[in-house]
Amino acid sequence: MxxxxxxxxxxxxxxxxxxxxxxxxxxxxxxxxxxxxxxxxxxxxxxxxxxxxxxxxxxxxxxxxxxxxxxxxxxxxxxxxxxxxxxxxxxxxxxFEYLPNEKLKEQLQKNKAEVERLSQQSKEKVSGINSMQEQIHSLDLIREQAERDAELVKTRVLTLTKEEVEISARIAAINSNVIIDSSNKSISAKELLRLFEVDERMESLKTGGVDNWEWYGESLGNTDYESCALERLINL
Known part of the structure; x- marks a missing residue:
């Protein structure tokens, strides 16, 4: 003391x-x-x-x-x-009442400090919540854009699938045989396509005056192309 x-x-x-x-x-x-x-x-x-x-x-x-x-x-x-x-x-x-009053004052100071601390924590939590809400909003926008992109991809896939089916059908048609005049003779669509291509090419050459070219007659020789074509048709 x-x-x-x-x-x-x-x-x-x-x-x-x-x-x-x-x-x-x-x-x-x-x-x-x-x-x-x-x-x-x-x-x-x-x-x-x-x-x-x-x-x-x-x-x-x-x-x-x-x-x-x-x-x-x-x-x-x-x-x-x-x-x-x-x-x-x-x-x-x-x-005698001084000590209790001092204790009460000290407790009030502690309570004030605690209230300020909790208030600061509350502000920080509110700020964190606002930030999270902004992030959620951004994620929602990204999700919506992703859904739109997915729909576009889905539509594109369906379009490509349809085109693939059409191409496959065309390839199958080319690989199949074509019946000639309801007879038992047939020719593949691929071979027929080649013949059409050659015919188109020859028509273009004739239109351009290929028969007047040098060595045109010598290149054809004495071959009977009509007879050759008929023979190949009979041999189908």
Whole structure:
């Protein structure tokens, strides 16, 4: 415990006391105690109208407020002092309620700090939620675009599938045999296609005057192309 300072105000049972002398080697201090001798003193204690009221009908209701200032002045000056010998351990620097008040103040400060911390956390969470909502919105836009792209791909696949079927049908037709004049003779569509191509090519050459070219007759020779074609038709 800190050393008691002579002449300084301390508190004993929440009353102000002033140590003026230490009692030898004991723990006691001689202290001056000031106290108010007018505690409980009130104007109404001396007012007949206040005490009796209007029970007898002679004293109407009223107040003694006009005397309160005088009474308070008297109460403030009506003090006396006494000498007490108080153990050192019972001399306190502050009234008894001081410690609880300090604890309450400290707890209020802690509560304030905790409220500020929670408020900051709340702001951060709200900011995080807003950021997540923006990300979700962006993902929704990406998903919608992906769905549209998927529909386009699906349509394209169906188109390509249809074209593939048509091409396959054409290839199958080319690879199949063509019946000639309802007879038992047949020729593959591929061979017939080749013949059509050659015929078209020859017609173009004739139109361009190929028969007037040098070595045209020598290139054809004496071959009977009509007879050759007939023979190949018979051999089908």
């Amino acid at each position: 800190e050393k008691i300072e002579i002449g300084k105000i301390y508190y004993y049972n929440n009353r102000e006391v002033i140590p003026i002398e230490k009692q030898g080697d004991t723990e006691f201090y001689k202290c001056v105690v000031k106290f108010n001798i007018a505690v409980g003193f009130d104007a109404s204690n001396f007012c007949t109208a206040c005490l009796i009221g209007d029970m007898d009908g002679a004293h109407p209701k009223h107040t003694c407020y006009e005397y309160d200032d005088v009474i308070e002045e008297i109460k403030g000056n009506a003090q006396d002092e006494d000498i007490l010998f108080i153990p050192e351990r019972m001399l306190n620097k502050h009234p």
